[in-house]
Amino acid sequence: MQIIRELQGLKPAVAALRGAGDTLALVPTMGALHDGHLALVAEARKHAARVTATIFVNPLQFNDPGDLARYPRTEEADLARLEAAGCDLVWLPTPAQLYPDGFATSISVRGVSERWEGEHRPGHFDGVATVVAKLLLAVRPTHAIFGEKDWQQLAVIRRVEADLGMGVAILGQPTVREADGLAMSSRNALLSPEHRAEAVALPAALQAAGKEIAAGGAVGPALERAKATLRAEGFSDVDYVALVDADSLEPLESPREPMRLLAAASIGGVRLIDNIPVTSEQQVGW
Ligand SMILES: Nc1ncnc2c1ncn2[C@@H]1O[C@H](COP(=O)(O)OP(=O)(O)OP(=O)(O)O)[C@@H](O)[C@H]1O
Ligand SMILES: CC(C)(CO)[C@@H](O)C(=O)[O-]
Numbered sequence: 001m002q003i004i005r006e007l008q009g010l011k012p013a014v015a016a017l018r019g020a021g022d023t024l025a026l027v028p029t030m031g032a033l034h035d036g037h038l039a040l041v042a043e044a045r046k047h048a049a050r051v052t053a054t055i056f057v058n059p060l061q062f063n064d065p066g067d068l069a070r071y072p073r074t075e076e077a078d079l080a081r082l083e084a085a086g087c088d089l090v091w092l093p094t095p096a097q098l099y100p101d102g103f104a105t106s107i108s109v110r111g112v113s114e115r116w117e118g119e120h121r122p123g124h125f126d127g128v129a130t131v132v133a134k135l136l137l138a139v140r141p142t143h144a145i146f147g148e149k150d151w152q153q154l155a156v157i158r159r160v161e162a163d164l165g166m167g168v169a170i171l172g173q174p175t176v177r178e179a180d181g182l183a184m185s186s187r188n189a190l191l192s193p194e195h196r197a198e199a200v201a202l203p204a205a206l207q208a209a210g211k212e213i214a215a216g217g218a219v220g221p222a223l224e225r226a227k228a229t230l231r232a233e234g235f236s237d238v239d240y241v242a243l244v245d246a247d248s249l250e251p252l253e254s255p256r257e258p259m260r261l262l263a264a265a266s267i268g269g270v271r272l273i274d275n276i277p278v279t280s281e282q283q284v285g286w
């Protein structure tokens, strides 16, 4: 596996990898890799002859400086895991390479980015859209893979690609979960053992609300019950629990497919997000 740290090394390395027009998939990450990230690499390998990953903790998408400062960083272990997963090349840009002095461009996506994470993390999706466009334009992959755990992020990235036409197939990968149902996330490493045990209430509350709605229960009360359960189980701030149109991310007052239940809540000072699909003949699960 090639490790590229300098921008000028990237283009020749990618050109050599692609040889005579091979397909190339990009897996963008912020490091602190877990099995969810490795599932993205495995999926990438199914679609493309070559796989590149990036590790970059993007300062532009952090609205909270404390969140950026304590974001987990495990570079050595990350590189070993990417190599074992069959990644061909990893690029680790620095903020100065991606955002040199005078950098003044921001990609802002209307509509799909405005609610939920967009409302609770102002500027977050501008930072995501801008860095993803930069990574795609630098690597020029044929495919790029993102996790469904960040459902709204995936919708925002699909919009950017559709609007800017970068010629990249954007693929989504289902959420990989721990045995008890908690969605794998780099931020889980910041949870104390007690809060880690309590965090299972998040997927459990989504699952209970999904079952209720699928069985014909009223949406509003099901969402309120999920929020109350989260508070009772130790979550402090419950930013939202919402039933949304899976594509537009607009809230739904009554079920209409395709739909998704989204939630964001904090426990022990760690903010977690999760989401699940809801279908009418639901057996909600994973
Ligand atoms: N459990 C998971 N299953 C599938 N994909 C995931 C999972 N967790 C993260 N991803 C995807 O991996 C890519 C990189 O995500 P990132 O590096 O931010 O990790 P993360 O675990 O989401 O960290 P955090 O949520 O704490 O920022 C994103 O496309 C993200 O959606
Ligand atoms: C897509 C991404 C790598 C952009 O920084 C990040 O938001 C993430 O890891 O989900």
Ligand code: BAL
Pocket (backbone or CB within 6 Å): 061, 062, 150, 153
């Ligand atoms: N995994 C989404 C990136 C973020 O939380 O900033």
